[in-house]
Amino acid sequence: xxxxxxxxxxxxxxxxxxxxxxxxxxxxxxxxxxxxxxxxxxxxxxxxxxxxxxxxxxxxxxxxxxxxxxxxxxxxxxxxxxxxxxxxxxxxxxxxxxxxxxxxxxxxxxxxxxxxxxxxxxxxxxxxxxxxxxxxxxxxxxxxxxxxxxxxxxxxxxxxxxxxxxxxxxxxxxxxxxxxxxxxxxxxxxxxxxxxxxxxxxxxxxxxxxxxxxxxxxxxxxxxxxxxxxxxxxxxxxxxxxxxxxxxxxxxxxxxxxxxxxxxxxxxxxxxxxxxxxxxxxxxxxxxxxxxxxxxxxxxxxxxxxxxxxxxxxxxxxxxxxxxxxxxxxxxxxxxxxxxxxxxxxxxxxxxxxxxxxxxxxxxxxxxxxxxxxxxxxxxxxxxxxxxxxxxxxxxxxxxxxxxxxxxxxxxxx
Numbered sequence: 001x002x003x004x005x006x007x008x009x010x011x012x013x014x015x016x017x018x019x020x021x022x023x024x025x026x027x028x029x030x031x032x033x034x035x036x037x038x039x040x041x042x043x044x045x046x047x048x049x050x051x052x053x054x055x056x057x058x059x060x061x062x063x064x065x066x067x068x069x070x071x072x073x074x075x076x077x078x079x080x081x082x083x084x085x086x087x088x089x090x091x092x093x094x095x096x097x098x099x100x101x102x103x104x105x106x107x108x109x110x111x112x113x114x115x116x117x118x119x120x121x122x123x124x125x126x127x128x129x130x131x132x133x134x135x136x137x138x139x140x141x142x143x144x145x146x147x148x149x150x151x152x153x154x155x156x157x158x159x160x161x162x163x164x165x166x167x168x169x170x171x172x173x174x175x176x177x178x179x180x181x182x183x184x185x186x187x188x189x190x191x192x193x194x195x196x197x198x199x200x201x202x203x204x205x206x207x208x209x210x211x212x213x214x215x216x217x218x219x220x221x222x223x224x225x226x227x228x229x230x231x232x233x234x235x236x237x238x239x240x241x242x243x244x245x246x247x248x249x250x251x252x253x254x255x256x257x258x259x260x261x262x263x264x265x266x267x268x269x270x271x272x273x274x275x276x277x278x279x280x281x282x283x284x285x286x287x288x289x290x291x292x293x294x295x296x297x298x299x300x301x302x303x304x305x306x307x308x309x310x311x312x313x314x315x316x317x318x319x320x321x322x323x324x325x326x327x328x329x330x331x332x333x334x335x336x337x338x339x340x341x342x343x344x345x346x347x348x349x350x351x352x353x354x355x356x357x358x359x360x361x362x363x364x365x366x367x368x369x370x371x372x373x374x375x376x377x378x379x380x381x382x383x384x385x386x387x388x389x390x391x392x393x394x395x396x397x398x399x400x401x402x403x404x405x406x407x408x409x410x411x412x413x414x
Contacts, residue, residue, distance in 0.1 A: 005111055005136070011381055012111075014106065015135050018310065018379070019049060022142040025154040028093045032254075034147040034306070037083040038397050039146045042145055044139045047091045050100030051075040053107055053131050056355075061127050062110035067103055107131075121355055127380075129187030134364050136379040143310060143377040143395055145226035146241055147228070153242030160307055160316030163250060167208045167319040167331045172408060173277065175202035178284040179291040180276055181348050182386045189277050191360035192386040194350045198276045202408035204275055205281050207340060208318040208331045209339060209403045210253035210264065212236075214248070218264045227255035227396040240315050252315040252337045252401045253347070254410045258393035261340045261402035270340035275388075280325060282333040283385040288402030294385050295326035295333050301380040309379045318377075333380070337401030338371035338389055344388040363390055375399035 023031060023046050031043040040048075051072065058064045064395055073079055074088050091099060096360045114122060121127045146155055176199065183195040217226050217235055228239045231248070236247045244313040256264075265271050273281070283291040294306050305324035307316045315336040325331045333339075343366040353361045374383035377399050391398060 004116060008111055008132075009108065010126050011132050012104070012108070012128070013232070015132055015139070015379070015381070018139050019046065019100075019142075020098075021155075022139060022146065023093075023097075025146070026149075026244075030149065030151075030299055031093045032086070033082075033149075034086045035145055036086065036397065039145040039148060040082050040085050041090070042142055043084050043093055043096050043143075044088075044090055045142050046098040047071070047099060048075040049098070049135045049138050050103045052134050053100075054103045056127050056131055057110055058103060059109040061122055062112070063211050064106060066149050067106065070365055074344075082335075085244060089283050109330040125188035126187060127355075130189070132360070133187065133189070133382040135208070136382040139379065140375070140377040140382075140399070144399065145360070147386060148397060149242075151242065155241050155282040157313045158313060160312040160314065161320045161414060163317040163319035165319045165322045169207055170192065170204040170406075171207050171281070171328050171330050172204055172412070173202065173328060174201070174286065174407075175200065175413075178280045180279050180386075182384075184387060185293070185384060186383075188384065189385060190352065190354045191325045191347065191388050194280045194348060196349050200280050201277050202413055203218075203273070204412075205330060205405045206278065206403035207329060209337055209401050210261075211220060211239075211250050211318055212247040212253050213249035215256070216249075218267055221267060223258055223263060223267065223399060226253055226260070229341075235330045236254075248314075248317060250319075252318065252332070253397050254315055254337050254375075254399055254401050256340075256398045256400060258340045258400075258401065260344070260396075261400075268404060270404035271339060272402060275343035275365055275370050275372065276343045278333075278339065279385065281328065281330045282373070283322065285327050287327065292385065294324075295330065296324050301334060302384065305317075306332070306374075307376045308335040308374060308383060310377055312376055314376060333373050334385070335374050336376055337373075337399055338375045338378075339373045340393075340400060340402045341372055343370050343371050344368065345388070352375075366406050367392070369393045371398075371400060 032041050034041050054067050116122050179195050179196045180198045181195045219257040230237050237244050238247045282295050344366045346364050
C-alpha cells in the first residue's frame with residue numbers, strides 16, 4: 001500500500017498547486033466577487049473544496065473531530081444556488097486559505113494511518129480518489145469563472161501544439177456489441193458503473209470535433225455564434241481569459257450549448273452521437289473486441305495523447321494529437337472540449353448510488369444532457385474513457401464542443 005499512499009499524496013499536492021494558481025492569480029476583491037450569476041465566487045469554490053475534504057477524509061474516513069462544523073451549511077452545494085452564494089457569510093480569502101490548509105494537514109495524517117482495504121469507501125484509496133476528482137472538477141469550474149471575469153488577463157500558458165496530421169471526414173464504426181462503463185476502474189464514480197454490454201448498430205462519426213471554421217459556416221447560414229465570439233470586419237474574434245484574437249479555424253469550437261450543437265448537426269444533415277456510440281468510438285478495439293481505458297490504450301494520459309490539465313488555455317488544432325487517436329482513427333476524443341452527446345443522463349443497468357445519492361442519482365432524467373471526453377481544463381485524474389459529465393442543455397459557459405454522427409446506410413456496409 002506504500003505506493004498507493006505515495007501516489008495519493010503526490011496527486012493531492014499537485015492538485016492543490018492548481019487550486020492555488022487559480023485563486024492566487026487575482027486579488028482578494030476578485031476572489032469574493034461574483035463574475036457571473038452562473039458561477040460561485042472563487043472563494044466559495046476554494047472553501048467548498050476544503051469542506052468536502054473535511055467531510056469525507058477527515059471526519060468519515062479518519063473519524064476525526066470536525067474542523068469547522070459551523071460552516072457546513074454554507075458550502076452545501078444543494079442548499080444554496082450559485083446566484084445566492086455571495087450574500088452568505090462566507091469565509092474570507094485569508095480564512096479560506098487557512099481552513100483548507102488545516103484540513104489538508106489532517107487529511108494527510110489520515111492517509112498515513114488509515115487501512116486502504118476492508119471498507120468499500122477506502123478500498124484502493126477510493127475516498128481519496130473521489131476527493132481528488134472533486135477538487136479537480138472545481139478547478140475546472142474556477143477556470144470557467146476566470147473565462148467569464150472582466151479585466152486584464154491573469155492566467156497564462158503556452159499555446160497548444162500545432163496540427164501534425166490531416167484529419168477530416170468521418171469514420172465507420174461497425175455494428176456489434178461492446179462493453180460500456182466499468183466495474184474495475186478503482187476510482188471510477190458511481191455513474192460509470194457497472195460494466196455492461198451494449199449492442200450498437202453501425203454508424204459513422206466525425207474523425208474530429210467540429211471546428212471553428214465549420215461552425216462559422218453554420219453561423220453564416222443563420223446559426224447563433226458561440227459564447228465569447230464577436231464580429232470584426234476581418235472575421236470572427238474570440239475572447240479567452242482576457243485576450244481577444246481571431247478564431248483559430250482548425251481548432252474545435254468551444255462554448256456552445258447542446259441546443260446549438262444539435263442545430264448544427266441538423267443543418268449539416270447529421271445528428272449528435274448517442275452516449276453509447278461515443279464510448280464505442282472511444283474505447284472499442286476491433287482487433288481484440290475489448291474496451292480500452294482510453295482511445296490509445298490502457299496507459300494514463302500523457303502530454304502526447306491529449307490536451308488536458310490546463311497545460312494550455314484553449315483547444316488544440318485538429319490533428320495535434322495523433323498518438324491519442326482510437327484504433328479506428330477517431331481523433332481528440334479525450335481533452336480539448338467536452339463533447340455533447342444526444343443522450344439524457346441516466347443510470348446504467350444495475351446502477352447503485354455510492355457513496356451518496358447526491359453525486360449522480362438526483363440528476364438523472366431528461367433535464368440534463370451528457371458530455372463526454374473532457375476539455376483542456378479537465379485534469380487527467382478526472383478523465384477516463386468511461387467518465388461522464390452532465391449539464392443543462394442551455395449551458396455555454398462550460399468548455400463544451402461536439403462532433404456529429406449519422407446512421408450507416410445498408411449500401412455502405414455491403
